[in-house]
Amino acid sequence: MDKDVNKDSLNLDPKSNNDYISKREKQLDAEFQKKIVERKKKFLEELKTENEVFDNRTLLNIYSLLTGKHIDEFSGIINSGKEAVVFKAKKGNEYFAVKIYRVSNCDFKTMWKYIQGDPRFHLRKSSTRQIIKAWVEKEYRNLMRALEHINTPEPILRRENVLLMEFIGESGTPAPRLKDVKVNYNEFYELIREDLKTLYQDAQLVHGDLSEYNILVKDDEPVYIDFSQGVITQHPLSKSLLIRDVKNICNFFKRKGVKCDYRELYKYVTGEELSIIDEEMVNIY
Known part of the structure; x- marks a missing residue:
């Protein structure tokens, strides 16, 4: 053995080493639990406020x-x-x-x-x-x-x-909703028009609750939120929900001076004419 090594500094007893490790683990666990308790308290206070x-x-x-x-x-x-x-x-x-x-x-x-x-x-x-x-x-x-x-x-x-x-x-500031910000409404309508078509034909999805309240504006582009009511196009309610979506969109943009018609928008999105029966189904749901 190297003469520079002090035998007294070595602990060759496995039991002693295990006891030390166990004690240290308990110490670290106690410290961790204390942090968890403090964090939980802070969290509950945040929600309370x-x-x-x-x-x-x-x-x-x-x-x-x-x-x-x-x-x-x-x-x-x-x-x-x-x-x-x-x-x-x-x-x-x-x-x-x-x-x-x-x-x-x-x-x-x-x-x-x-x-x-x-x-x-x-x-x-x-x-x-x-x-x-x-x-x-x-x-x-x-x-x-x-x-x-x-x-x-x-x-x-x-x-x-x-x-x-x-x-x-x-930087922590939420993007504004479409209803709360001024945009070039004609251009923005065209962006939403294209997105609705893409969502329906490519993603095969209908938003189901689309309006100026559920569209954010970021970098001069629409960002769509609140998809909880969204359904796939195979869903029995998909047509009714899409009709409601296109009506909401057209009603908003009409108020902003944009010439648009929800029937034309429905046809553009789906490629199909909107029937009277389909429109009547909206009132049922």
Whole structure:
């Protein structure tokens, strides 16, 4: 053995080494748990200041985003509606959007109507939790499908009634909705017209709830959000929902002085004439 090595400095007893490692692991675990508790407390305070009330299971789903290191903190509300609230969140210098459905406020009958006709889902109407989980899964899949063809937020992950996605905006400031910003309306109508056609014919998807409220404006281009009601073109409600979409779009742009007709827009998107029967079906749904 090298003479420079002090035998007393070596611990050759395996039991002693294992005891040291075990003690150190417990110490590190205690430190980690303390950080988790502090982080959870901060997280709950953040939600409390936003005047939002969620059930325990939802809080656990949201909290899993923090412990999973997907985000570091919440930093305000982007939008709040009856059934869902969209938070702004951060990880480092990057911003994200977190959409959280309020389970107690959701219209499960309407959700079920949109889900049951979708061949992508085979769900038995057994619990509200299963329905809302399928609803968020549907929005996630719709965004993934639409993203291949038009501007939408990129979905990142979902946890039951929670959806994490790309933040649309600059330096933490959300992009404005079409209803809140002035654009060249004639040019913007043409962009939306083309996107609707692409969404229908290439992505085989109908937004289902399209209006000036669900279109953001970023870099002078439309970005489409809120795809939870979106359906594929094979869905029995797809025609009715598309008619409603084109009517909403044309009503908005008409108010801005753009010459447009929803029947012409429907034909441009689908390649088919709009029948009286199809229009009557809109009132049923």
